[in-house]
Amino acid sequence: MQDFYNIDSLLSEEEIAVRDSVRRFVDDNVLPIIGECYVEGRFPREIVPGLAELGVFGANLPEEYGCAGLNNVAYGLIMQELERGDSGVRSFASVQGALVMYPIYAFGSEEQKQHYLPKMAAGEIIGCFGLTEPDFGSNPAGMITMAREQSDGSWVINGAKMWITNGSTAQAAIVWAKTNDDKDQRSIRGFIVPTSSKGFRAKDQKGKLSLRASDTSELVLEDVRVPKDALLPKSGGLKSPLMCLTQARYGISWGALGAAIACFEEASSYAKTRIMFDRPIGGFQLQQLRLADMLTEIVKGQLLCVQLGRLKDRGEFTPQQVSLAKRNNVHIATDIAREARRLLGANGILAEYSAMRHMENLESVYTYEGTHDVHTLVLGQAVTGLNAFGA
Amino acid sequence: MANVLAFAESRGGELRKVALEAVTAARALADAEGGEVHALLMGAPGIAAKAEQLGRHGADVVLVVEHPALANHSAEVAAATAAARAREGAYGAVVFSASAQGKDLAPRVAAKLGVPMAADVLSLEGAPGSVSVTHPGYASKVTRTLTLSAKPAILSLRPGAFTPAAVTKAGRVETLAPAMDPASARVVVKEMVQGRSGKPDLGDAPVIVSGGRGLRAAENFRLVEELADAFGNAAVGCTRAVADDGWRPQSDQIGQTGRTVSPDLYVAVGISGAIQHLAGMRTAKTIVAINRDKEAPIFKVADYGIVGDALEVVPALTAAVREAKQGH
Amino acid sequence: MKIVVCIKRVPDMESRFRITADGKLVDEAGLKFDMSDFDGYAVEVALQLTEKLPQGEVVVVSLGPDAVQEVLRKALSMGAARAIHLKADRVPADGFAVARALAAELQGGGYDLIMFGKHAMDTMSGVVGPMTAELLGLPNVSAASKLDVASGKGTARRELEGGAEIVEFPLPAVVSIDEGIARPRYPSLKGIMAAKKKPLETKPAQLDVARLEVTKTELPADRQGGRIIGEGAAAVPELVRLLQTEAKVL
Incomplete structure (x- = not known):
């Protein structure tokens, strides 16, 4: 654009x-x-x-x-x-x-x-990240996957993970598990688990209406034994996986803009060439409002991301700043995708155009890596100093 | 008064159509100052027999260079000979075709003579000494007018841009020796590869039937070939996407990065009309487009459009063309 | 094996071109630029040829204003070892002047191969390569669609109208590259970072007075197209009638 x-x-x-x-x-x-x-x-x-x-x-x-x-x-x-x-x-x-x-x-x-x-x-080993569990999404501290240290120093892991991107493709899974009792979130450690390990199963989740060009799987670990050196030695506590999510979420802040740009480009080119009532539909005020809003939000999101990246490069960024960027950019991208789909009229529901695909995808992006709502609470706490989370 | 030298391209002992185009353009330049046209004809012994044909298209003199080693074109020998002759003859202009051979040859002659040149010329005016030519630029999206002030003016002509005209002149044959020993040429043709036999080349064919992704599968190109056969004088072209997918050889590709063509009739089948494709065919005299999507940009440049599935429309058109041809 | 590739910076050909107020040139203000398509193929071929050998170096040269350093950097990020910028206010339309400046730089450079794209996308002339060969007294092969090099000898295929020829030639030589020979690689992210540290030498181009001038540039008149005669096979009889009676091509 x-x-x-x-x-x-x-x-x-x-x-x-x-x-x-x-x-x-x-x-x-x-x-x-x-x-x-x-x-x-x-x-x-x-x-x-x-x-x-x-x-x-x-x-x-x-x-x-x-x-x-x-x-x-x-x-x-x-x-x-x-x-x-x-x-x-x-x-x-x-x-x-x-x-x-x-x-x-x-x-x-x-x-x-x-x-x-x-x-x-080099793409020779593909990995996946196992943190979320069927009953613990926004609240990973509650996880019940356990890793027990054996007398020979090896570990035995039991548990289930859900909504795992690349789960069925991966050769290696980063699995997060508690190593003490199931109340102790400080005992959470990370393990590199070969997916060929005995007792490790990955099953693709079917029936998705979003992120259809992506593998999403359920992982089951049943008495999976891994050697001592599978443990990530410097991992410790829930903070470790949350640090990973901050990294990923930073990328999502930028990624959502990409989806928005694709939708804006499609919508603006369509508006200029699609003729209705003998003129391009881009000549109608309602479509211009859509396009002007899209452009404005994309520009704001880009400025937000460039500054966030500069702060990150200087080692000065905070997780709360990343929450703000992810929350804003995914939100505007979902709006832009929906408005682009509408601008495209009936054509907008076809896979030949990209708007509806992005619109559906972005519902997942809105939900994963900290839902929009959770980031709202992160920011609310940053403003007021008061914790509005369930716990 | 300045004479004009035209390079008469031949292959396999036969004159190519572009040789007559070069002589025709040279005639126009020479006539502006009352000069003569000299055609340079090189080949294996026996090529002199083609001199007469050059005379009928306006050559006053045909300079014939025969040598057994010239059965295959050698740009090195041709460049040395043309440059030597141009120097001796003090020509006002030297005209080549911008064919595959001519594009290789003309710049070398220019460099040997120490002068600039204009390539792929679409039209020309003026006289030797101050020639203005038009020539495509920027992926054929603009036409540029170039003025050459050096002498001789070296030009290569877009194949098909000049129509050979019958102007009978003496066509007096003079024999020349090659300016270098053909045996000492460094670039040697080891093998000539024939294209599909009997099919006209994209550059020569008056009609081109061209296919794109809208044909949906490589095997459906059969329909395009059948339509080309029905015309009888048609070559088959394709889009970049189709060549990239390996449906057709790269040499059939028409567009910004492939061949540039100017046939009398261009039939675009299942081609959306990306800018890159239009750059290669927009100078066709008549364009027909057949495409399912009525918004496809190809319809903006087409003289006649049919909205419809190529798989349905093309067989009907093939039958109708066959019938029309029989009616003649 | 030492290969030099001469590359040109040209506007993105997908742009909507405008003509300058004096009607002479394409107005390049605000356009996006990139390496000319065929030059990209030439860089790719040069890299592939040298990658096969234990010792190989690809050098890239470009003539023009400071902005040409962008395409030199791009070639460096694809894998070329070093770059030479022949500085000039603008690239003259006279290809012979460009060839002379390049020949002056390349003379005595010890290159086994001097490569070009078959033509630049803006001037579409394809004269600079063969002219440079002539000025350096080297064998020349234009528009190669295949190229192999072994033990001091090259073999190339050239597409002709309705056929092709296979030629052999001794090195050093000048070769220009046609489409279809190799798909230029995407500059890898590591390559982009490495390119920053590679040498890029700038020196003035030795340009003579140009004796070829662009006196006018025009956008071709829009075709009066857009006539849809019908839908489906039912429209065929009308098309045939028009081709016979109106266009007179059947």
Whole structure:
């Protein structure tokens, strides 16, 4: 879309080059097939080697582990471009980078980092992130998955996880479990669990009407025994997985803008070419209102993200700031997708156009990684100092 | 008064149509100053027999270079010979075709003579010494007028842009020796690969039937081929998407990055009309479009459009064309 | 094996072009620019050729204002080792002047291959490559659709009208690249970061006075298209009638 606020001038030459390279990849490899994948309910696995070669997985992690070593603004722009393709594609990259590679980088031993990160950056090992449980979504502290340390130092894990992106594709799962009794959230530790382990099962969740081009699974761990070195040694307490989610949520703030941009581009081009009552529908005031609102919200969201990325690069960002960006940008993106779908009239319900696919996807994005409502409470607490959560 | 030299392209002992186009354009330039047209004809022994045909299209003199090693075109030998002749003859202009061979040859002659050149010329005016030409630019989205002040003016002509005209001139044959030993050429043709036999080339065919993704599957290209066969004089082209998908060879691709064509009739079947495709065919004299989507941009440039499924419309059109051809 | 690829920065051809007020040129203000398509193929081919060899270096050269450094950086991020910027206020329309400036730079550079795209997307002339070959006294192959290089010799395929030719030539040589030979890679994110640290040398271009001028640039008149004659196979008889009586092409 037109750079209405010259936001490019806030970006470095490399950041723009990164965005443009990923943009071209998405134009060539994602957009031509994604509508069909969505209808078929299939994640486009064939693009994974290309994404790996491009270097999008864990792109903001250091070069010494086979990653691109980008700053966080460049990383955010990658997420934006991937989600301009589809939220499912961005989710895949978010999980691999922010929820699997990041915890290994942040909480893993040097051996774990050397072993896993280069292979994950190369897409040779795909990972998933097991935190949410059937009965514990917004309240992960209540998890009941348990890991028991054995006398030989190995661990035995029991439990179930739900809504796990890449669950059935992954070779490695980052599983979060309590290691003491089930009331003690400080005992939560992370484990790298090979999905080929005995007692590990992943089953795709069927009947999704959103994120259809993404694998979402249920994980069951029944007496899964993992060696001592499966433990992420520096993980400790609920804070560890929440740190991962902050990373992923940062990417979502950018990603949602990508979906919004796709919808705006589609809607504005449609408005200029679709003739009704002998003139382009873009000439009618109601459609102009839609387009003006979309443009305004996208520009605001972009400015928000660039500043958030700069703060993150300086090590100054807070989880509350990320909550604000995720909450706002996903919210405006869902509105933009819906208005774009409406502007497209009957055509808007076809998979050939992208608006309705984004609209459906964004309902998931609105709900995962901290629902919109939970982030409202995070911000409410930041403003008032008063905790309005259930507990 | 300045004479004009025209390079008469041949392949396999036969003159190519572009040779006559070059002579025709050279005639127009020479006539502006009352000069002569000299055609340079190179090939294996026996090529001199084609001189007469050049005479009938306006060549006053045909300079014939025969050598057994010239059975295949050698740009190196041709460039050396054309440049040597241009120098000696003090020509006002040297005209080539912007064919695959000519595009390779003309810039070398220009460099040997130390002058600039204009490529892919669509039209020209003026006389040797101050020639103005038009030429496409920016993916054929603009037409540029270039003025050449150096002498000789070196031009290569867009194939098909100049229609060969019958103007009988003496066509007096003079024999020339190649300006370098053909055996010492460094770039050597090892093999000539024939295209599909009997089918006209995209650059020569008066009619092109071209297919896009709207045909839905590679095997449906059969319909396009059948329609081309019904016309009898048609070549088959395709869009970039189709070539990228491997439905058709890359050499059939028409567009910004493929071939640029100007046939009398272009039939676009299942082609939406992306800018990149339009750049390659918008100069066709008549355009017909068949497409399911009535909003497709191809209809904006088409003289005649039919909204409908190619799989249904094309067989009907093939039958109707066949009938019309028989009626003649 | 040392390969140099000469690349050009051109506007995005999907742009809606406008003409400058004096009617002479395309108004390039506000347009997006990128490496010319065929030059991208040439860079890709050069990288593939050198990647197969134990020792290979790809150098890229571009002539023009400071902005051409963008496309040089792009080539570096694709994998070229270093870049040379021949600085000039603008790229002259006279391809021979450009060829002379390039030949002056490339002379004595020790390159085994000098590569070009078959033509730049803006001038669409394809003259600079063969002219540079001639000025350097090197063998030239234009518009190669396949290229192999081994032990000091090259083999290339060139598409002709209704056929193709396979040619052989000794190195060093000049080769320009046609479409379809290789899909240019996406600059990888690591490549983009690495490109920052690669050498980019700037020097003035040695340009002569141009003897070819663009005196006018026009947008072609819009075709008077848009006539839909009907729907489905039922419209065929009317189409045939129009082709016979109005267009007279059948």
